[in-house]
Amino acid sequence: MNPLDTARWSTSDSRQQDPCVGCASKRFGICLPLDAQALDDLSGDSDRHALPAKSVLFREGDPATRAFSLLEGTVKLSRLLPDGRQQVVGFRFKGDLLGYTAGKTYPFDAELLTPGQFCRIERSRLDALLRRYPALERRVLDMCLGELAATQEHLVTVARRSAEARVAAFLIGLAEAHRRRGLLTGDLPMPMTRSDIGDFLGLTLETVSRTFTAFKRHGWIAEPGGQKLRLLDMDALEQLCAGEHERL
């Protein structure tokens, strides 16, 4: 499972999304398996928001009183370490559920990297809805299992792969995540900084920068500017990812 794409879209196709009714973004995100009645309930309980880039949805340690269904934008999830550095736990994209956790407090910060839109719902109400609509609870379980598989996949990347392989895996994962959302517009948006990527992959920003430079030198990627990225040679990236060491 792709560590950058935790969602499982089950049987339905994510692209056939209806316009958002109230806030309950029909057939989308967690609401995918709901019937009309459940959607109405959810609409009553949630509300829609828009925020600019760099907004913080919640912080590690805050009481986990709300969950968020991301409708638009990219979010960075990160934990603050005792020594002041941060570990980026993951990135989230449209359709992902944020902030529904096991504990009483959020286990990480959630920060928008781009302007974003999302539904917000009180946790207590979401819990009540889960009890009322088994299909919804099942969906949350599925998303959780998917997220778990993705995190384990990412663990393998961070624990065992070389710097080049990690960056290659990141790029492939990013492309995959966008492709599955039906956004294969050629250039993929990459709003995260070298530092974000390093904190995600367990590398320093300098190492990430050097690796990007090397990839560009080989003609495997290009950065046309405007926070865009173009993947020119997926085969090369996939080989690197698999561990075939082409020397940089």
Place this chain on the structure above:
Amino acid sequence: MNPLDTARWSTSDSRQQDPCVGCASKRFGICLPLDAQALDDLSGDSDRHALPAKSVLFREGDPATRAFSLLEGTVKLSRLLPDGRQQVVGFRFKGDLLGYTAGKTYPFDAELLTPGQFCRIERSRLDALLRRYPALERRVLDMCLGELAATQEHLVTVARRSAEARVAAFLIGLAEAHRRRGLLTGDLPMPMTRSDIGDFLGLTLETVSRTFTAFKRHGWIAEPGGQKLRLLDMDALEQLCAGEHERL
């Protein structure tokens, strides 16, 4: 959350376990929140097994047709990498649920490190039970959320900490996992090899060995033999874990 102790025991106390009825190990593992009727159902659908050390419960890629509730023993979960090495994704102890995944196939191998006992249930039947008993589904969701938090915690350890800090974190996590299970017998069992630990922490077995030696030299731990480990100075280990660099 402790990466070696994924279970969430909710409100009840894990130690008050009844003798196992049929296979459905009342008040234990996933069955903790079930009433008598549900336990009966589960008993009819599952069966109990014992296996010697080094047995394989399932392999990565096998169709995920069964789930396992571990009653006794320690299990290593690992993924095989293309280059032949392995990444240990986690260890599981009594009370943990194994093999209930999002995908159609198991995402990792599960291998017993000690002799073990467990309940086995067909996945389709477990799914049916989940639909029938919301409390059980809720419990599985809780366990999944707990596992996710634990994996993220472990990710931080592997991505950002020094070798010493990783080993210290491992030892503390192991102690914590056993303590929560009510097994504070002083010496904790440690059936995993240096290689297993290295594959868990993203280190080589040599680095793990050297770190153990250093810890023993400082008098922080002792290995009385018989796959046992004694923690002599938790404070020192916790400091290392937090990043205060006492030089070895």
Place this chain on the structure above:
DNA sequence: CGAAGGGTTGATATTTGTCAATCAAAGTGG
């Protein structure tokens, strides 16, 4: 008794991190 598995230790190589200088782009305020 010999082989195999696990553990320890040393010498050396390699990767990646650290520190530092510089540059470009994007805001910001007068």
Place this chain on the structure above:
DNA sequence: CCACTTTGATTGACAAATATCAACCCTTCG
């Protein structure tokens, strides 16, 4: 509109952590 600051990116020289390779020991098990 233009300094001025801030943020992100790049690159180099160097240091440090960890991996790699290799030898050896001990215990267990057939």
